Amino acid sequence: MKIRNQIMVVLAAGTLLAGCGSGQIGDTGGATTDPNNKNLALLTGMRGEPFYVSIECAAKEAAAAAGYELNVQAPEKFEQAEQAQLLSGVVSSQPGAVIIAPTDDKALATPLQQAKDNGVQVVEVDTALEDKSVAVTSLSSDNHAGGVLAAQTLADLVGQRTGTVLALNTKAGTSTTDERARGFEEEIAKHPNLRLLPTQYTENEPATAAQIVSATLAANPDLVGVFGTNLNTGEGAGTALANAGKSGQVQLVGFDASPKQVDDLRNGRVQALIAQNPAEIGREGVARAIAAIKGEPVERETRTDMIALTRDSMQSQAQYFYRATC
Structure with missing residues (x-):
């Protein structure tokens, strides 16, 4: 059966363009961040889930290429209490930025605001807080x-x-x-x-x-x-x-x-x-975290492309398949 060809949503495949909504440049405010801090942290939503593994793999590659260290953490389940505990440990290590997929759009606001107040730049990937004032930038699918x-x-x-x-x-x-x-x-x-x-x-x-x-x-x-x-x-x-x-x-x-x-x-x-395109989200999340640490402007919100895969089209769109391991 023929599926309508309106499968590309928002962007052309494999690209990230300037965001949606107001298109405002993110505020890198909060306490002062050391522009020479080479440490990044990534907290995904759940350990071992291929979507998040794909983000992790691309983020590791991007961080290494830029000369940054990336500490990756993830809760065993998609659950805010465990993620909040991991976040506390990550912030205590004083990274320049934390790249996070918040597991709750309200409950994670307080610990992430505390991270921001301590000079840690907050970059949201995949999921986002309801409070738009905490993160410097958000990247997700539409x-x-x-x-x-x-x-x-x-x-x-x-x-x-x-x-x-x-x-x-x-x-x-x-x-x-x-x-x-x-x-x-x-x-x-x-x-x-x-x-x-x-x-x-x-x-x-x-x-x-x-x-x-x-x-x-x-x-x-x-x-x-x-x-x-x-x-x-x-x-x-x-x-x-x-x-x-x-x-x-x-x-x-x-x-x-x-x-x-x-x-x-x-x-x-x-x-x-x-x-979705998790690899692109991971790469760009690292790029924006580094820019925020350096005090450079970043887009506040960006949406990545998605595509409908069917049995007939899947092999020609294999670049969208997720990874189980890095």
């Missing part, structure tokens, strides 16, 4: 547009069939997946043959996503589509549909392109993936 793209892709896959559609979110208060869910909901409402069920939260656990999809199938035999807002929700949904013998009958659109998800796309357990 997640609302990614949700819109997911809905368009799912509607094309379903065609003229009528039925219900389920969106799986992770944790309330996660800026990225909340925006994806919002974009999906707004776009799917434009397709009268599809009825969106209440969004369900998985706590970022694949097993929970699988349980929700199994229960939804039992309660809604007319289920025709599922959207998983991130890697873990998509993987869990794929497992449930396969176990029910519904792979390919219920169209599944996932977010991200981990090795397992790519395999699932190849073997038909997933019909489409909305892939």
Whole structure:
């Protein structure tokens, strides 16, 4: 089935352009940062998740090329208390900048403000705080547009069939997946043959996503589509549909392109993936952290490109596949 070609969202592949919104230059304020500080810290959202591994690998390469040391930390789960504890240890080592994917858009504001007050430049990657005054710059995918793209892709896959559609979110208060869910909901409402069920939260656990999809199938035999807002929700949904013998009958659109998800796309357990560009986010995050340390201006917000991968297009877009190891 032909998927509409409107797959490039916001930017051309592999590039970063000046940001969205006001396009204002970030404020490198806070306590004075030593411009000769060569130490950087990266705190991703979860250890071992291929999206964050891809950010880490690119960030390490960029830091080494620029002559900077990069200390990488990550919580075992996407959970703010553990990340806040790691952040405290990182700040005590006095890096010039911390590059972070906040696991909660409110709860991490206080410790990150304290880091800023101690002369540590804050660079957000992937996720962001609700308070825009803390970080000097934010880099992420245009997640609302990614949700819109997911809905368009799912509607094309379903065609003229009528039925219900389920969106799986992770944790309330996660800026990225909340925006994806919002974009999906707004776009799917434009397709009268599809009825969106209440969004369900998985706590970022694949097993929970699988349980929700199994229960939804039992309660809604007319289920025709599922959207998983991130890697873990998509993987869990794929497992449930396969176990029910519904792979390919219920169209599944996932977010991200981990090795397992790519395999699932190849073997038909997933019909489409909305892939981000984590390597570009990692490289540019380091570049902006170094610029902020030196007191140079940086763009306050930038959005990177995304693309819809299908079984037919995946090999020509292999540069979007995520890495499991560096």
